[in-house]
Amino acid sequence: MVNPFFPLCGYGIVTIIRLPGADSYLKKLKGTFSFTYSTMGKIHFKSLPERTADVISDMLYQKNYRIGAKLPNEIELAAMLEVSRNTVRQAIKILADRNILEVQRGAGTFVSSKLGMSDDPLGLSMVCDKNKLVRDLLDVRLLIEPRMASLAAENGTADEIRRLRENCERLEEACSRGENYYEIDMEFHTAIAGCSRNLVVHSLFPAICQTIILQENVTLDRLKEQTVRAHKRIYEAVAGRKGSEAYDAMTAHLIQNKERILRQQELEQETNQTNLSEKCRKRQK
Structure with a gap:
């Protein structure tokens, strides 16, 4: 699959994201019990904000959203995913920490130009x-x-x-x-x-x-x-x-x-x- 974050649009061009078909993502968010298995043999069950972050990330990936694309605001995302605004806020913070999203005060939340890359990927x-x-x-x-x-x-x-x-x-x-x-x-x-x-x-x-x-x-x-x-x-x-x-x-x-x-x-x-x-x-x- 072609990397959907490939910058086909110019940097700085703002595109408003619409999230059609959000119902299909709700099944993943609410209908599954998400967890990860660590190398130490311990199971880590994901919190609702973590699962919400995964769902938003999947939406960006599957719908081929590009660098600089603007997400709907917290209220719209909360309504689409049927979670609280606080959960959406925490999910966005998780994705911002992963360099997938970038929050600009007074402007909104955008797909990051770092494309999920670590600032020091090789340590x-x-x-x-x-x-x-x-x-x-x-x-x-x-x-x-x-x-x-x-x-x-x-x-x-x-x-x-x-x-x-x-x-x-x-x-x-x-x-x-x-x-x-x-x-x-x-x-x-x-x-x-x-x-x-x-x-x-x-x-x-x-x-x-x-x-x-x-x-x-x-x-x-x-x-x-x-x-x-x-x-x-x-x-x-x-x-x-x-x-x-x-x-x-x-x-x-x-x-x-x-x-x-x-x-x-x-x-x-x-x-x-x-x-x-x-x-x-x-x-x-």
């Missing part, structure tokens, strides 16, 4: 050796992102390519003013992944972007200039629908990043070793 925030993590993530990016750039050249829409150009312009402005540009950097690589139309890569990108976050301490002027030039080359190849050039440009960009980060880590290690040796000499005196 990388718990890795102690951050230097090795950065190196390993760069290796993963080298395996994935050049191909994504090639696919972006094939599949990116005119509007998406325009946004890539605007991102390059914002990056250059931020670097010229000496501002932090890592969010703009992440936006660019995330946008390339979106243009590729590969759903799996989209779900992996929160983890992949950890590399950009973890290299924030590398802020040399030369790095800024290299990043601006590299992003421009990638954009121009994608805009020109030149898949092989986009592949090569992304590969060169990531290899440059890796070499620079390895040099930075070596320098830090040498500095730490020198400081440690100096402390030892002082203690011996």
